[in-house]
Amino acid sequence: MLAHDLFIVLPEEVLALSGIVLMLVAAWAGDRAGKVATWLAVLVLVAAAFLLPGIGDAGDTAFSGMFAGDSFAAFAKVVIYAAAGASLLAAAGWFGRAGDLKVELPVLVLFAAVGMGIMVSATDLLTLYVGLELQNLALYVLAAFRRDDTRSAEAGLKYFVLSALASGLVLYGISLLYGFTGSTLFGDVAAGLADGLSTGELFGLVFLLAGLAFKISAVPFHMWAPDVYQGAPTPITAFFATAPKLAAMAMIARVLVEATGPATESWRQMIIFMALASTVLGGVAAIAQKNIKRLLAYSSINNVGFALVGLAAGTPDGVAAVLFYMTVYIVMTFGAFLIVLRMRDQDGQPIETIASLAGLARTRPWMAFGMMIFMFSLAGIPPLFGFWPKFVVFNAAVAADLTWLAAVAIATSVISAFYYIMIVKTMFFDDPAPAYAPTRDPVTAVLAVAAALFVSPLGYLAIGPLDYATTIAADTLFTTGG
Amino acid sequence: MAGFPILSVILALPVIGAVACLLTNAKGARWVALITTLVTFALCIGLWLNFEVGGPQWQFAENVPIFGRYFAWALGIDGIALMLIMLTAFLMPICIAASWEAILNRVPEYMACFLVMETLMLGVFMAQDIFLFYVLFESTLVPMYLIIGIWGGADRIYAAYKFFLYTLLGSVLMLVAMLWMVNYAHTTSIPELLVTDFPPEAQTLLFLAFLASFAVKLPMWPVHTWLPDAHVQAPTAGSVILAGVLLKLGGYGFVRFSLPMFPDASAQLHWLMLGLAMVAVVYTSLVALVQEDMKKLIAYSSVAHMAFVTAGVFSFSPQGIDGALIVMLSHGLVSGALFLIVGVVYDRMHTREIAKYGGLANNMPGYALVFMLFTMASVGLPGTSGFVGEFLALVGSYQASSWAALVLTTGIILGAAYMLLLYWQMAFGTARTSEAAAMPDLSWREWAMFAPIAAVVLWMGVYPESFLAPMRDDVAVLVERIASSAPAGDAQVTPGHPAPSAAAAHEGEGTH
Numbered sequence: 003m004l005a006h007d008l009f010i011v012l013p014e015e016v017l018a019l020s021g022i023v024l025m026l027v028a029a030w031a032g033d034r035a036g037k038v039a040t041w042l043a044v045l046v047l048v049a050a051a052f053l054l055p056g057i058g059d060a061g062d063t064a065f066s067g068m069f070a071g072d073s074f075a076a077f078a079k080v081v082i083y084a085a086a087g088a089s090l091l092a093a094a095g096w097f098g099r100a101g102d103l104k105v106e107l108p109v110l111v112l113f114a115a116v117g118m119g120i121m122v123s124a125t126d127l128l129t130l131y132v133g134l135e136l137q138n139l140a141l142y143v144l145a146a147f148r149r150d151d152t153r154s155a156e157a158g159l160k161y162f163v164l165s166a167l168a169s170g171l172v173l174y175g176i177s178l179l180y181g182f183t184g185s186t187l188f189g190d191v192a193a194g195l196a197d198g199l200s201t202g203e204l205f206g207l208v209f210l211l212a213g214l215a216f217k218i219s220a221v222p223f224h225m226w227a228p229d230v231y232q233g234a235p236t237p238i239t240a241f242f243a244t245a246p247k248l249a250a251m252a253m254i255a256r257v258l259v260e261a262t263g264p265a266t267e268s269w270r271q272m273i274i275f276m277a278l279a280s281t282v283l284g285g286v287a288a289i290a291q292k293n294i295k296r297l298l299a300y301s302s303i304n305n306v307g308f309a310l311v312g313l314a315a316g317t318p319d320g321v322a323a324v325l326f327y328m329t330v331y332i333v334m335t336f337g338a339f340l341i342v343l344r345m346r347d348q349d350g351q352p353i354e355t356i357a358s359l360a361g362l363a364r365t366r367p368w369m370a371f372g373m374m375i376f377m378f379s380l381a382g383i384p385p386l387f388g389f390w391p392k393f394v395v396f397n398a399a400v401a402a403d404l405t406w407l408a409a410v411a412i413a414t415s416v417i418s419a420f421y422y423i424m425i426v427k428t429m430f431f432d433d434p435a436p437a438y439a440p441t442r443d444p445v446t447a448v449l450a451v452a453a454a455l456f457v458s459p460l461g462y463l464a465i466g467p468l469d470y471a472t473t474i475a476a477d478t479l480f481t482t483g484g
Numbered sequence: 485m486a487g488f489p490i491l492s493v494i495l496a497l498p499v500i501g502a503v504a505c506l507l508t509n510a511k512g513a514r515w516v517a518l519i520t521t522l523v524t525f526a527l528c529i530g531l532w533l534n535f536e537v538g539g540p541q542w543q544f545a546e547n548v549p550i551f552g553r554y555f556a557w558a559l560g561i562d563g564i565a566l567m568l569i570m571l572t573a574f575l576m577p578i579c580i581a582a583s584w585e586a587i588l589n590r591v592p593e594y595m596a597c598f599l600v601m602e603t604l605m606l607g608v609f610m611a612q613d614i615f616l617f618y619v620l621f622e623s624t625l626v627p628m629y630l631i632i633g634i635w636g637g638a639d640r641i642y643a644a645y646k647f648f649l650y651t652l653l654g655s656v657l658m659l660v661a662m663l664w665m666v667n668y669a670h671t672t673s674i675p676e677l678l679v680t681d682f683p684p685e686a687q688t689l690l691f692l693a694f695l696a697s698f699a700v701k702l703p704m705w706p707v708h709t710w711l712p713d714a715h716v717q718a719p720t721a722g723s724v725i726l727a728g729v730l731l732k733l734g735g736y737g738f739v740r741f742s743l744p745m746f747p748d749a750s751a752q753l754h755w756l757m758l759g760l761a762m763v764a765v766v767y768t769s770l771v772a773l774v775q776e777d778m779k780k781l782i783a784y785s786s787v788a789h790m791a792f793v794t795a796g797v798f799s800f801s802p803q804g805i806d807g808a809l810i811v812m813l814s815h816g817l818v819s820g821a822l823f824l825i826v827g828v829v830y831d832r833m834h835t836r837e838i839a840k841y842g843g844l845a846n847n848m849p850g851y852a853l854v855f856m857l858f859t860m861a862s863v864g865l866p867g868t869s870g871f872v873g874e875f876l877a878l879v880g881s882y883q884a885s886s887w888a889a890l891v892l893t894t895g896i897i898l899g900a901a902y903m904l905l906l907y908w909q910m911a912f913g914t915a916r917t918s919e920a921a922a923m924p925d926l927s928w929r930e931w932a933m934f935a936p937i938a939a940v941v942l943w944m945g946v947y948p949e950s951f952l953a954p955m956r957d958d959v960a961v962l963v964e965r966i967a968s969s970a971p972a973g974d975a976q977v978t979p980g981h982p983a984p985s986a987a988a989a990h991e992g993e994g995t996h
Contacts, residue, residue, distance in 0.1 A: 363634075364590075378626055383652070384619040385604075385626075393554070393615075393659070400663040408663065412656040419652055423629065423645070431633045431641055466552035 010064035010071040013050040013079065014119050020046040021112035028105040036103035040094040043108035047087040047115065051080050060478070067187055068126035077475035078122040078252040081329050085245035086115045088336060088449055093237035095443040096343050107147070111241065114140035118249035125260060127176040127186040127210075130253060134172065134217070137246060138165050144241065145234045157233025164226045165216065172213030178206030179261075188261035195264045207262055211272055214257065217250035220310060221279035224303045231299035236352060239295055240339035243302050244332040251309060251328050255321050258313065259479045266316045273314040274407060278414070280307025285417030289424070293354050294342055297421065298335060301380055304418045305331050308382075311411045312395035315402035322476035323398040326468060327391035330457070331380075334388050337453030338376040341369060344441045353438070356425065361434025369438075370429045372454045379457040381422035382415055387461030394469075489546050490531065491559040491610050495603050497524050502599035510591035514584060517595035521576040521602065528573035535566055537953050541961060542675055545612065555615035555672045563954030564739060564809060565609040568732055571816045572609070574940070575728045576602045579721035581933050582824055586720055586831050587635055594635060597627040598721065605729050609736065612674050614662050621697075621733060622655055628722070628730065636717040643710075643717035650710040654700030661693035665745070677745060678965070684748040691749035694742050702734030704794060705764035708787045715783035716836070720827030723779065727786050728820035735793040735812045739805065739962065743797060747966040750798060754971055757798040758881065758888040764791035765895030772902045778826045778836045781906055782819060785862065788895055789815045795892055796877030800970035802963045804880015809955055811873030814944060818861045818870060821937045825855050828930055829910075832923045838906065843915040848925045852911045854934045859907045861941050863900045869944035884973045 008015065024039050055061045056076035063070045090111055097103035117140060120133025142165070146158025180186050182202040183194025195203055212223060219227040231239045258269055284304025291297040309331070312323035345353045362370040379388030392415065399408040441447075456464070501520030505513040535543060545560035561569065579598060587594050604624045611617035625648055633644035666672050669680045682690060700707045711731075715723050743750050750757075765788050772784035789811060796808030828851060829844070830836055845852035861868035864875075874896060882889035915921035926934070944951055 363593075367593075383622065383626060385623040389619065389622075393663075396660065397554070397663050397667075400660065401667050405660060405664055409657060409660045412660055413653065416649060416653045416656060420645070420649060423648055426629075427633060427641060427644070430630060431644070462551055465554060466550070469552040469554070 006062070007064035007069075010055050010062055011069060011123075012055075013053045014116050016050050016053060017046060017112050017116045017119070021109050021116065024105075024109045024112065028109060031105070033103065033105050036105045036107070037094060037098060039105050039108045040090050040103070043112050044087045044090055046112065047083040047090075050115075051083045054079055056478075063125065065129075067189065068129045069120070069123050070125045071123060072478045074252070074256065074475040074478045075119075075123040077325060077471055078248060079119050081248055081332065082118050082122070082245045083115060085248070085332050085336065086111050086118075086241065089237060089241035089244065091445050091449060092240055092336075092340060092343060093235075095446045096237045097235070104147070106143075110140045110144050114144070114241075115245070118245060121249050121253040122256065124253065124256070125188045127179065127188070127191070127261070130257065131169075131172060131176060134253070135169060137249065138169065141165075141242065141246065144238050145230055147238055148235050151235075153233040154235060157230045160233070161226055161230045168213045168216030168223065170213070171209050171216070175206045175208070175210030175213060178202055178209060182206060188257070191261040192263050195262060199265050199268055203265070204268060207265060207269060208272070210257070211254075211269060214250065214254050215276055218247060218254065218306045219299075219303050220276040220306050221283045221303060222276075224280070224283070227303060228296045228299040231302075232293055232295045232354070236295065236339065236343050236354075239298075240336055240343070243298065243335045243339065247302065247306065248328040248332055251306070251313075251324060255313060255324055256479060259316070259321060270314055270316055273310050274404075277307045277310035277314055277407070278410060280304060280310065281411055281414040282307075282417065285414055285421070288418065288421045291421075292356055294345070294356050294359070294425075295354050297356065297425075298338060298342070301418070301422075302335060305335070305380070308392055308395055308411060308415070311404075311407060312398045314407060315395075315398040315404060317398060317402050318473070318476045318480050319401055320395075320398040320476075321479060322469070322472040323391070323394040325472040325475055326394050329468065329472075330387060330391040330461075333453050333456050334376055334379045337450060337457065338373065338380065340446050340450040340453065341373045341376065343446060344369060344438065344443075346439045346441065347436070348439050350439055356428060358435050358438075359425065359428050360432040362429040362438075364434050365437040372450055373429060374426050375454050375457055377422040377425045381419040383419065385459040385462075387457040387459070387464075390462065390465060489559075490527070491544050491546055491561070492557075494524060494527050494531070495559075495607050495610070497527070498599040498602040498606075502596040502603075505592045505595040505599065508592060510588075513592040513595040514580070517580045517599060518577060520599060521573070521580055524602065524606075525573040525577055528569055531561075532566060532570060532954075535561075535563070535954060537563070538957060541958065542612065547612070555613045558613040558616060558673060559607075559610040560612040560675075561610055562958045563956070564736070564958050566954050567809065567813055567951060568609045568729075568736055569606055571732070571813055572602065572605050572729045574936070575724060575816065575820055578820070578824070578933050578937065579724050581929060582724065582827055583719065583721045584929060586827065590634065594631070597631050598725070601627045601631070601725060605725075605733070608733055613672050614666065614674055614677060615672055617674065618655075618659055618662060621737075622652075622659075624730060624733070625651055628726070631722045631725075632714055632718045635719040635722070638717075639713070640717040643713040646710045647714040650707070651700050653696075654707070655697040657693045658697035661690045665690065674740070680745070682746065687746040687749035688752065691742060691746040691753060694737065694746075698734040698737040698742065699760075700734075701737070702731060702790045702794065703787060704734075704760050704790070705767060705787065706760075708764070708768070711787060712780050712783040715786075715823075716777060716779045720823055720830065723823040723827075724820040727782075727823060728816040731786060731790060732812045732816055735790065735797070735808060738794070738797045739809070744962055744965045747969040750966065751800070751969040751971045754798045754800065754884065757794055758885055761791040761795040761798075761881075762888055762891040764788060764794070765892050766898065769895050769898035769902060773898065773905070775902075776838055778838055778906065778910075779823065780836075781838075781902060782822045782826065785899065785902065786815065786819050788899060789819070789862075791895070792874055792877045792892065795881040795888060796873075799877075799880035799884040799888075800963070800966055801880040801883045802959055803876050804884070805959050805962060806952060806955070807873050807876025807878070807880050809873075809959070810869070810944070810948060810951065811877055813951060814861070814869035814873045814941070817937050817941050817944075818858055818868075821854075821858045821934065821941070822862060824930075824933055824937075825851075825858060828926065829923065833917075833919055838909050840917050841910050841915070841920045842913050842917075843911070843921065844923070845911040846915070847921055848923060850926045850931070854926070854938065855907060855911060857938055857941070859903045861945070863903050864896055867942070867945045869941045869948070872945060872948045882973075884971065886974055 055071035061072035117137030124130035148154035288300035
């Protein structure tokens with residue numbers, strides 16, 4: 003039995019062990035090994051993806067039902083590993099230029115990946131908490147990765163304090179749910195809630211959800227995101243905006259469906275509020291931003307709101323739509339960050355102002371073209387692929403008789419369209435600002451082209467396979483948990 | 485032709501041309517764009533020649549389910565779509581020619597935008613899947629935003645934003661309505677949705693959601709305010725495409741979606757549609773009368789002409805719908821030509837202010853002649869395309885409401901007033917500035933632009949049967965679909981009893 007359990011968590015084991023080995027390498031070889039360690043970490047992430055249970059079969063649970071290696075977890079982990087690997091490659095190119103690539107970076111990312119894997123696989127509230135904290139600890143350090151930069155240190159501290167508060171809320175919620183239902187296992191919690199929601203259970207649910215909402219930076223728990231996004235080094239921000247977002251979203255989906263499925267009517271109101279508040283605030287607050295990273299932070303708040311619309315449906319289609327949304331969102335936002343990584347002045351110093359993008363279409367036409375694709379895609383304008391995830395979440399909402407929610411949410415998408423087309427305007431209509439220094443980084447160039455192709459109209463060809471995978475993943479939640 | 489995906493080929497051509505444009509220099513891009521649009525036009529002529537009038541409703545159909553369970557690459561055309569496709573393909577080479585010397589910077593991008601635009605517009609008319617339609621319909625925003633924003637006039641950024649956000653807000657509500665419809669009917673195929681009976685209480689909301697999109701696109705009063713801004717700021721060819729084809733998407737939407745899919749709601753709200761059309765005709769005509777900017781004047785006249793489309797469509801009569809469709813085609817040609825007319829003098833003087841010109845008949849006789857023809861077509865003089873469409877639309881709307889017909893007719897009088905005033909101020913008298921007196925007449929390139937449009941305008945005015953014939957059966961199907969819910973008109977028209985003539989049987993064959 004133990005062997006079986008260990009087999010189910012094999013990807014996590016591989017990642018954790020590799021992380022420890024790399025840490026030893028780091029201790030002996032120092033920062034000289036940064037590049038090698040990064041590539042090794044990428045290889046490990048790829049290898050771990052091949053060891054995932056739940057692809058092609060139904061997967062299984064481990065440790066007396068506290069950990070699920072099912073198709074849902076498998077789908078989320080594939081995306082998480084891919085995003086983590088891509089972020090590592092981007093970071094290697096960005097840091098490495100100045101010789102400041104610290105060897106701890108791949109180690110921390112690997113540990114974060116382990117934490118995220120546990121988050122999406124957790125079928126017990128305590129497993130969930132352990133995964134969450136493992137991820138958080140790695141992320142705190144990553145946010146403050148540039149020790150000599152006060153903004154980075156500030157970002158790390160801010161993230162730590164607020165995130166610790168959120169973790170406290172989660173723990174308090176867990177304790178209430180445990181106290182009133184008598185178990186921390188998702189299935190047993192659901193059974194305990196089946197006879198109606200008592201006040202204590204409701205409070206537990208509210209605290210749990212509030213704490214988890216912090217992790218996806220949904221309004222009103224979003225305040226940390228702009229500061230952390232701006233303060234952290236850009237490749238780290240790109241990582242924050244991708245894998246942890248999906249991990250937290252998948253975790254919330256699993257908790258809500260498997261643990262609190264019987265209380266759907268209760269949490270739906272909260273999700274709807276967060277969804278609409280996020281789409282509106284993420285749209286309005288972004289308009290005044292002058293820093294591209296802050297703008298992308300508000301864009302992530304905005305996009306999380308749309309993903310929550312699918313979750314509000316509370317149906318298998320809705321959960322599949324959330325996974326679909328987050329997957330495409332990750333590619334879009336990562337692509338946008340890859341462009342931001344290339345924004346450097348002639349001295350090689352990174353620039354983050356939106357004003358510096360002015361006239362990019364004339365100085366660097368292909369870079370501007372790529373950014374335009376990502377911006378229109380984030381705005382959800384067809385024929386770019388960013389339209390489709392919005393389509394599937396609204397479709398799920400309409401199918402769940404939440405047509406009004408879809409109508410309101412889609413109307414708020416017009417607000418956010420404004421600032422995305424503002425970026426396009428800056429790049430294409432304005433007079434050129436001083437040109438960026440040329441970047442020679444073939445790896446990120448290939449990644450950026452791949453991301454651009456994925457969100458271009460060619461991405462529509464991926465609807466079939468992606469829909470198939472997300473549907474299978476979402477269905478597992480409802481068959482095991484419901 | 486069976487099995488050959490001719491529609492996909494037509495859609496693919498301009499995209500390939502666009503990529504080729506991006507990879508060449510300015511000169512190469514111009515020629516690539518011109519040749520691509522001409523070949524596309526030639527293929528569309530082939531489409532028309534092979535279109536079987538009186539044959540199956542949907543022809544050249546293709547259906548490839550490559551987009552998972554949500555929607556399919558389904559194409560197919562009926563007569564209505566065919567005519568609008570012809571209009572689009574016909575105007576595109578002219579647009580490219582109009583930009584030949586007017587656009588000097590970033591030519592490859594410009595040409596690429598136009599070619600992408602062509603694919604999207606043709607695709608909208610060909611789409612047989614409701615979501616494919618939406619995707620293409622909405623996609624037109626992107627290239628048009630760039631065209632207005634990059635190559636537009638002084639106030640182009642404001643105009644580009646306004647155009648983008650206005651039309652986006654309009655169409656997102658339509659998407660929610662489409663989602664609801666598909667969830668109700670369990671099909672995304674437009675031909676199947678056309679025969680689905682939606683519950684009457686839902687129809688009203690659905691109708692209003694579609695109206696939000698099409699009314700902005702058409703544009704109807706009071707959501708027309710983006711149009712004058714966008715028109716004035718867009719480059720000449722951009723205005724031609726906006727007026728010539730993009731506005732037609734709204735009218736096409738009414739005919740393809742609003743009316744046949746929600747007949748009950750259309751009947752309930754037809755007073756609203758006729759009312760808005762009446763206001764639009766009188767109000768925008770009066771506004772056009774006092775414009776000092778030529779492009780603005782023509783933009784407002786577009787709103788007035790589009791009101792005839794609204795009135796014709798929501799008259800529920802075959803004449804009205806025929807008329808609306810002909811007005812769309814005719815307006816596409818005439819307003820496109822009028823924007824080109826403005827473009828000709830704008831290229832020479834770089835001002836659109838009417839007061840700066842005058843007496844052009846003296847030094848530009850050829851220009852004055854062409855200008856007069858299109859002025860008359862815009863006014864609706866018999867013998868030009870404008871007359872046929874407006875007359876039929878008025879006949880149709882008279883059956884629905886005699887008051888509507890009365891008010892709409894005053895629009896024709898006002899239309900004559902502002903167009904003749906414009907022509908008088910531009911062409912007659914003496915030049916108000918020395919530059920205006922020194923302008924050279926049309927070049928051979930400009931003649932080549934105007935001659936085909938003029939020919940088609942006269943053709944449509946003298947023998948509209950060529951254009952009505954392909955659409956006749958489709959309009960008949962549409963009228964039959966809405967007949968049961970058609971509101972009773974106040975005019976109580978009774979058909980007369982004409983003596984049967986031998987010629988009548990002959991006429992129906994017509995050309996195709």
